[in-house]
Every structure is written in C-alpha cells, then in structure tokens.
Amino acid sequence: MNLEARSVLSERVLLLDVGYRPLSIISVRRAILLMVCQKADAVHESDRTVRSERFDLFAPSVAKLRYSVAAPFKSRASLHRKSVFARDDYECQYCGRRAECIDHVLPRSKGGEHEWENVVACCRACNLAKGDTLLGESTFHLRSAPIAPEPLEVAVALKRNFPEEWLAYLPARFAISA
Numbered sequence: 001m002n003l004e005a006r007s008v009l010s011e012r013v014l015l016l017d018v019g020y021r022p023l024s025i026i027s028v029r030r031a032i033l034l035m036v037c038q039k040a041d042a043v044h045e046s047d048r049t050v051r052s053e054r055f056d057l058f059a060p061s062v063a064k065l066r067y068s069v070a071a072p073f074k075s076r077a078s079l080h081r082k083s084v085f086a087r088d089d090y091e092c093q094y095c096g097r098r099a100e101c102i103d104h105v106l107p108r109s110k111g112g113e114h115e116w117e118n119v120v121a122c123c124r125a126c127n128l129a130k131g132d133t134l135l136g137e138s139t140f141h142l143r144s145a146p147i148a149p150e151p152l153e154v155a156v157a158l159k160r161n162f163p164e165e166w167l168a169y170l171p172a173r174f175a176i177s178a
C-alpha cells in the first residue's frame with residue numbers, strides 16, 4: 001500500500017445505522033473492514049481510491065451498517081477545553097456572555113472532579129466572582145445541567161470541515177453551523 005493510500009485510510013467516514021441515522025465517525029480503514037466483512041455498505045464515496053493487492057475501491061465518505069445495533073456506539077467524548085466550549089456553544093453557562101474560561105461547578109478545592117458533568121464554559125467575570133464558592137451558597141445558577149456529549153456531537157459542534165454529503169444525515173441543527 002502506498003503512502004497516499006495510508007493517508008486516505010485515516011480519513012473520516014460518517015457511519016449510519018440501518019435507519020440512516022448517524023452513529024459515529026470512524027476511519028476509512030475501519031469502514032472498509034466493515035464493508036469487507038459485509039457488515040456495512042458505502043452510501044457515498046469520495047473521489048479518493050484505496051488500492052491493495054486484493055481490491056481497488058473508492059474510499060467511502062458515508063457508510064451504513066447492515067445490521068441494527070441496540071445501543072449504538074454510545075460513548076462519552078473525551079474531555080478537552082475546546083470540546084467544552086463547543087458543547088456550551090461558547091456561552092457562559094451562568095450569564096450567557098461569551099465564554100473564555102472553564103469553570104468547575106463544584107470547585108476542585110472542594111472535591112469537584114474534572115469531568116463533563118462538573119465543567120462548564122464560563123466568562124471571566126463569572127469565573128472570578130464565583131471563585132471557590134459552592135453553587136448553592138452563591139447567586140449563580142446554571143442555565144442547563146452539564147452532560148457528557150457523544151464524540152459525534154462534539155466533532156460536529158467543533159465545526160470541523162466535514163464533507164458536504166454528511167449534512168443530509170446530521171440533525172438539522174448542525175446544518176446552520178456547517
């Protein structure tokens with residue numbers, strides 16, 4: 001396999017369930033493995049080709065599973081600063097202004113964990129004012145309960161340059177940000 005083929009293999013494929021709902025983002029390598037094992041079919045192909053000794057095919061851009069999955073690839077996105085901003089739409093979760101910081105709802109000094117359910121995007125003013133105060137003892141209120149998003153939600157919210165053909169399969173709210 002040549003170098004170009006290797007880079008194609010690491011490109012991303014939107015994986016759909018049997019009902020054409022988005023499940024996750026996988027690599028071309030994994031999508032081709034699913035296709036070779038007859039577990040998935042390509043729905044859209046890119047113009048990049050993957051060559052091997054045994055086959056020569058266009059790399060899929062969207063693939064669909066042939067079988068239904070009960071709890072499909074439900075997993076938590078890994079926690080990164082920019083993923084928190086993406087989940088919270090870059091808005092301070094206390095006052096709605098543009099967020100610049102990450103706040104631990106239950107302060108770390110009081111045993112708060114660094115996990116999705118305890119971190120929110122926050123503006124500098126609220127971050128300073130809240131400090132190490134417990135939420136119940138302060139005047140701050142969360143606009144919504146922080147939850148752990150799925151990797152697909154974060155990837156889309158980060159507005160990474162996903163191929164146009166993915167849009168047809170993503171929830172409508174993503175169409176605005178794409």
Ligand SMILES: [Zn+2]
Pocket residue numbers: 092093094095096097122123124125126127
């Ligand atoms: Zn604020």
